[in-house]
Amino acid sequence: MYKRGVFSFPGFYRKKDKVKPLALLVSPPVYDFALYDLYLKPYGLLRIGKWLEESGYEVKLVNALDYRDSESERVLGHPRRKQDGTGKFFRMVVKKPDVLKGIKRRFARYGITVEAFERRMKLHNPDVVLIGTGMTYWYLGVIEAVEVSRKLFLRVPIVIGGIYATLCEKHAKSKIGADFVVSGSAFEELPAVLERSGLPVPVPPADVSNAEMLIPKELYGDAAVIVLNEGCPFRCRYCASRVFYESFKKGNAEKSYERLCKIHDELGTENFAFYDDALLFRKEEVLKPFLEMVVKRGPKVNFYVPNGIHLSYLDFDTVRLMKEAGFREVRIGLESSKKEFHRLNDGKLDLESFPERIAMLKEAGFSGREIGVYILAGLPRQRWEEVEESIRFVSDFGVRIFVAEYSPVPGTPMYMDSLKFSHFPIEDEPLTHNNSIFPMQWEGFTTDDLDRMKQLARELSC
Ligand code: SF4
Missing domain, CATH: 3.20.20.70 (Aldolase class I)
Known part of the structure; x- marks a missing residue:
């Protein structure tokens, strides 16, 4: 049973008057030279979300790669999509990181606008933020998601997991600024993180x-x-x-x-x-x-x-x-x-x-x-x-x-x-x-x- 208003190690605070703890899943924006949606979905994050939901959490999702956001459409135009479910994402050209300066291509941020992303995040009052990661070279979007979460949700544990967090664990621990980096299977690693954050601990699925x-x-x-x-x-x-x-x-x-x-x-x-x-x-x-x-x-x-x-x-x-x-x-x-x-x-x-x-x-x-x-x-x-x-x-x-x-x-x-x-x-x-x-x-x-x-x-x- 979720207890209310308790301070817990390492200093995270669970909010009062909530029946269920809220896990906010975040699929971050992507920074890259090109990005095409060939069935790009946060599959791992959606499975973790379902597991937490079945374990008594309320679960919400902010998908920064949503291609239907009307606010972003007004600013960036309509991304072209196809009947088969593939297509483009919102795109905004941004400054290239120094290490990529010599590359003669434009670098972009893919996803809903920064303002729309923040606006969507603000709609929630989470007890834990779980950010999914993809390609190792997409970590700039993860940093953005962590920074927005940190700004909006004071003393709420921020956890990253997924492909980049697993393949580049050391880099993720030193560069991203999350409270926890889950490397490997989240079904195995996340319970300990939630326990340390004073949140209910789900039992991993049998299969x-x-x-x-x-x-x-x-x-x-x-x-x-x-x-x-x-x-x-x-x-x-x-x-x-x-x-x-x-x-x-x-x-x-x-x-x-x-x-x-x-x-x-x-x-x-x-x-x-x-x-x-x-x-x-x-x-x-x-x-x-x-x-x-x-x-x-x-x-x-x-x-x-x-x-x-x-x-x-x-x-x-x-x-x-x-x-x-x-x-x-x-x-x-x-x-x-x-x-x-x-x-x-x-x-x-x-x-x-x-x-x-x-x-x-x-x-x-x-x-x-x-x-x-x-x-x-x-x-x-x-x-x-x-x-x-x-x-x-x-x-x-x-x-x-x-x-x-x-x-x-x-x-x-x-x-x-x-x-x-x-x-x-x-x-x-x-x-x-x-x-x-x-x-x-x-x-x-x-x-x-x-x-x-x-x-x-x-x-x-x-
Ligand atoms: S190891 Fe990877 S590349 Fe090789 S067959 Fe399996 S999935 Fe394909």
Whole structure:
């Protein structure tokens, strides 16, 4: 039971006359050179919010990336959005941080205006503020959210958690100004933080991988996120999946289907993006039964896979089922057409089967425009010729080609190579992890080469 008006260690004060303590979730603005909403949702924060709500907290959310804010629209214009739930955010050009001064691109703050953000925050009287973090190079928005919280909510504990807080814990503790940095799973770490703040301590869910999430209309009305499984069985040298999930954990098809129906029924949502790292792994047990339920019982929805899927697990039955269930696109993480690349870095691909699998997708009814292939560019010591070779290889198959620019991620094996290779201060300054600055540029792969590769991919895409 929540007690009223008690001073608690380390000096936070819980407010009087409240039946339930209020946890304010904050999804901060983003500072970057570019930002496009390809189903960017604070999924982790929404799960923590649901857990706290089920544990007796009142939970509110301030989403600084809301693209519908009327006050911001008057100042910044209307961000262009698409029917599939993707699109632009509000954008305001701001001064570049010193470390990025040499980059010849404009730097911007994405999200509702500073005034609108403060106005939304002021509507609440929280007992704890929980700020979610994303990419390591987005921490400037986290600092802003902490500063606004500090200004408005005197002696209220401010907690940050999420991707940046986990990958750059030391940096977050020294630079952000939050009272607590939750590194790793918040389900495990947050109870101790709440206890130290004199707040009720929730019991972690028995099965964290199946924990429910809040489904606010503002965030999930146009498009929602769905996750069937946790983690990935592969160990690619450039990927942080292992840092967050030690191993692959199979999900529950029935529960995922219920979740989908609930979002669709309550919000009318028609677009769903899978956040899975390995959607097709053990597909007979999870993805296929899930899709069979969608086909047999409805609802009629659209599915997207922004993270890409594993080519090696595709078979005709699955592809046909995906099409029937409402997949509007298939994105594949090919990364490179060179065997040596895969031998050294990921071992996740059977290259020989690429032509056959693309043919399979087309036979099932996916057009070339609905098949996207990711090529990874800008790894340490990678030459532009390798990327060009991969682009030309893929172009023979009449699909869309996406050049995915490498970003060094702390905790991954390739991060250590990146530290040695890059002339940017990657270890000390997470802003230099940003793939927009091409942190691994060298004479064998310059920024001009990268621009040429991106242009080539556009020209050769179908
Ligand atoms: S297969 Fe994909 S999700 Fe899995 S480790 Fe490799 S890059 Fe990460």
